[in-house]
Amino acid sequence: DEIATRKDLRNLSIITIDGADAKDLDDAVYVEKKENGNYRLIVSIADVSYYVKEGSAMDKEALRRGNSVYLVDRVLPMLPRELSNGICSLNPNEDKLTFTCELEIDSLGKVKDVQTYKSVIRTAYRMTYTDVNKILENDEELCKKYASIKDMLFMMLELSKIIRNIKYNRGSIDFDLPEIKVILKDNLTVDHLEKRDRGEAEKIIEDFMIEANEAVAEKLFWLEVPSIYRTHEKPDGERIHGLNDVLGKFGYKVMFGSEGVHPKKFQSIIEDSQAKGISMIVHKMILMALKQARYTPENIGHFGLASSYYTHFTSPIRRYADLMIHRILGETLFGYPKKKYLEKLEKNLPTICTAISKTERDAMKVEDESKKIKIVEYMLDKIGDVFKGTIIGISNRKVFIETEELVECMWDVTNSPHYYEFDEKNYVMVDTDTGNKYNLGDKLEVIIVRVDMGELEIEVAPYNEENFSVKRK
Incomplete structure (x- = not known):
């Protein structure tokens, strides 16, 4: 019927x-x-x-x-x-x-x-x-x-x-991030x-x-x-200001005018970053600066x-x-x-x-x-393995790294034999003993040193062949 x-x-x-x-x-x-x-x-x-x-x-x-x-x-x-x-x-x-x-x-x-x-x-x-x-x-x-x-x-x-x-x-912004x-x-x-x-x-x-x-x-x-709309508000000035602090490291700036910002600006930055091979990190920074759709x-x-x-x-x-x-x-x-x-x-x-x-x-x-639990579980037997990674974030005492397999890890610099300082102005982690600098987007090899199911953390350290005898990934 x-x-x-x-x-x-x-x-x-x-x-x-x-x-x-x-x-x-x-x-x-x-x-x-x-x-x-x-x-x-x-x-x-x-x-x-x-x-x-x-x-x-x-x-x-x-x-x-x-x-x-x-x-x-x-x-x-x-x-x-x-x-x-x-x-x-x-x-x-x-x-x-x-x-x-x-x-x-x-x-x-x-x-x-x-x-x-x-x-x-x-x-x-x-x-x-x-x-x-x-x-x-x-x-x-x-x-x-x-x-x-x-x-x-x-x-x-x-x-x-x-x-x-x-x-x-x-x-329209195309966040074509691999999952x-x-x-x-x-x-x-x-x-x-x-x-x-x-x-x-x-x-x-x-x-x-x-x-x-x-x-x-x-x-x-x-x-x-009367209806339900899927809405996504423009980012506010404060978020754009914070984003510019980080994007400035890569030579980008989002202009915030009287009418706010146009999505086309983000689109052009993402495209340019793809050509330079730093799109993953730039994508993530922009995503974090945008408001959540609701x-x-x-x-x-x-x-x-x-x-x-x-x-x-x-x-x-x-x-x-x-x-x-x-x-x-x-x-x-x-x-x-x-x-x-x-x-x-x-x-x-x-x-x-x-x-x-x-x-x-x-x-x-x-x-x-749920995904993170399973990823951390998978990494439990990878302690001592070496992975290639990219620095995706820096804080006072931690450097956040993503491996080529898209696994997010962190390096706690306070566990290092060297003394590190976070240069907030230039957004860089500095080894004060050797002068080595770690910037956003830097590529490096890391060794898995700790995997914690309770904290859902995968801790790494920069790999140095003199310090570690390891199996490579």
Whole structure:
């Protein structure tokens, strides 16, 4: 009965593209060229709002959790697994209820038309980022296996690059930082660490999701319906001043005018630092100077994305904000929402925004700590090993170093036989006995001297062949 009321998209080769280990698939995509040469982009999102009714016990628990939490060895889902991995998940070759944002985009990246509607889809393939990246590199075997969608994947890449160029030109900051992925054995101990780089497939999905999120946010803004926005405020003068103190070491300065600062300035510094091979440290400094994005009932824009309208619409299985956006958008599909509903929104949204902003921060903290526990655990038997590293931070008594494997370590200079002083003005650690200086961005070899599970610390010391007999990494 429900399917009969929806737009039927089951004849389209809609696909999901996710990590190989993802089980809660909440977004599916499809691209084709229209007769007028424009792109038709379909982003269909699991219609969780159909199953989780407002005010129900499940809804209250979902709001209490705010979001799913992804620990290294398990997921603490926002919704019961029967929903998140089963009924709502856009698993291949199954009829699924979805909420679709359909966009018509011209060859210059301008959005010519936006439609939002309830739909039913049947995904043709459950694709992984790894396989799509290989297809886009013309892997013969995979191109043959997925011949029916190969051309569409290349068209997706084409459209993604057009969208990315628009974002770039308006000043969106691309923090393309490699992540560390902890690979576990069957017994949940760490097998190895690997870098998780973003390939074209990851960027395609990111670009399409941002495009859909912006379209939905702008639609709700101009309908003047109370809504939840994903906002990111401009950094204040004090933060910029502190950032400039550090960036000055690398010859950079962010100008702070009467209207604050434009994200394009950060973008240009990041690009230049990439060319000089110091992008990792510059990225991190800028990230620390920026404020945290949050959820607000007011639309104050998204600084990092250089976006005037932004919300979260594309992940309702794992974020409560998106589930609320689906409900609000659903109310607008058949005319302007009733006054009673609008009044309820006005009253409840501030509390909801505060709650889900907090649960998100809590989740990020727990996820980071979960990863750190496993990394420290992995390093327990590496005492005496030598790693190549880069200095990423300096304080009064500590020098912070990141290894090439992205493991963060610290060197406590007070444990050294030499006497060190931190030159705050020049942001450098000075060995007063030898005159040696340690600057931000310096490369050096370090030896692991202590691994502490209680403090979650990995202590290192600069490696000197005369002092240490070691096994190299």
